């Protein structure tokens with residue numbers, strides 16, 4: 001008991017180092033994660049942008065928050081994938097038969113997800129800058145944006161842990177992320193919700209993506225934030241706590 | 257405390273299928289104990305229970321003096337598991353795999369530990385290649401090397417030579433003998449009578465959920481009708497032939 005607790009953080013550091021190596025040795029996963037959102041951004045701006053009435057003179061600014069959420073939603077599928085591969089390879093059993101805190105094994109994957117998604121987010125923001133994204137936000141607003149994105153990543157990653165631990169096949173392990181990737185389409189991410197039919201609009205305005213996207217957009221455009229940021233934070237924390245508890249439950253079942 | 261493992265009336269079922277129906281055996285400290293059984297007999301299930309990866313349905317299992325269900329943390333301090341399928345990280349190099357485990361065992365000098373093991377297991381040349389490029393035998397050696405880190409008192413080896421070519425098998429045998437000479441208790445499972453014969457101080461045969469016989473090789477041999485003496489020309493076994501051809505006949 002005592003020894004595993006004492007080494008908890010150093011064990012997490014070793015686990016983080018391990019899965020970060022997995023990422024740096026397969027940079028293609030980060031590129032894959034970035035490509036679809038960037039393609040979406042190109043499509044919306046250069047093909048559909050002219051026809052969309054977003055009520056803004058800089059559509060890249062409008063679009064970016066939703067695109068970032070899409071990138072994170074597809075990025076976490078790799079966490080599920082890496083967990084699944086670990087379960088398959090037997091390396092989990094080795095770790096679990098060693099005197100290390102079992103949750104350290106999961107936390108290694110979760111922290112890795114935070115780092116790799118941060119890399120994709122930065123890459124996409126750089127591309128957006130080239131495409132005309134401009135922000136007047138100060139350092140505090142940017143830090144708030146980073147905080148929200150980190151919270152979103154954590155919440156979605158803990159969701160990803162569940163299929164990662166329970167899936168029967170590789171495809172099963174990542175299929176869960178498709179609905180998440182498409183959730184931004186029925187939100188204020190690409191077009192304002194006022195233009196949507198009543199039922200869709202009711203869904204769009206009350207699902208987490210809209211409040212998160214609106215909060216980030218407000219922060220980036222340096223406007224005073226209203227209640228949307230609290231709703232966004234409540235969503236993120238709520239999902240994070242529920243997903244964490246569920247994932248831990250599944251993990252305890254799996255790992256004795 | 258004389259015993260490394262004490263198993264009494266161990267039972268385990270998956271859904272409705274009873275795999276272990278009351279298994280009893282003891283393993284003394286410092287011996288090589290071979291659990292022999294055909295495919296699906298429940299060998300891996302026993303190892304997983306003893307290595308605290310699986311809860312038994314009934315009975316008791318005491319490892320190094322600690323009950324596996326009640327004191328799994330203490331059990332984990334003193335054991336090491338080499339599972340049926342090599343549990344190495346394929347994306348890391350051999351050296352990185354060893355350093356990782358040394359760090360997780362909180363050893364003082366992980367790099368030195370890794371260097372020593374690479375030498376001992378003939379993996380120096382491959383040390384900085386990814387484990388995914390290793391042959392089956394190399395992977396198994398790395399796997400076993402990872403299990404030795406931190407000098408656990410008891411090592412579980414689940415079918416350590418299944419799927420290996422004869423040469424690699426003999427390398428693994430030598431490692432196991434060396435381990436036992438250094439005082440480590442070795443619990444291994446195998447499907448091959450010959451492997452048990454080669455290595456084990458004690459042999460137990462698992463069949464239909466129970467240990468049907470156990471004892472030393474001599475004791476087991478006495479259970480069978482005495483060997484008849486026949487004069488036949490001794491043909492070399494396929495294994496001897498193979499090893500002679502590749503010039504490794506000293507290995508036995």
Ligand SMILES: Nc1ncnc2c1ncn2[C@@H]1O[C@H](COP(=O)(O)OP(=O)(O)O)[C@@H](O)[C@H]1O
Pocket residue numbers: 270271275293294295296297298299300301302
């Ligand atoms: N997690 C599991 N769920 C259901 N059945 C299992 C599980 N693990 C093992 N079994 C079954 O238990 C039996 C014994 O398996 P195992 O211990 O792996 O045998 P061995 O290692 O001797 O080949 C097999 O019939 C196998 O199908």
Ligand SMILES: [Mg+2]
Pocket residue numbers: 299300301340414415
């Ligand atoms: Mg087995």
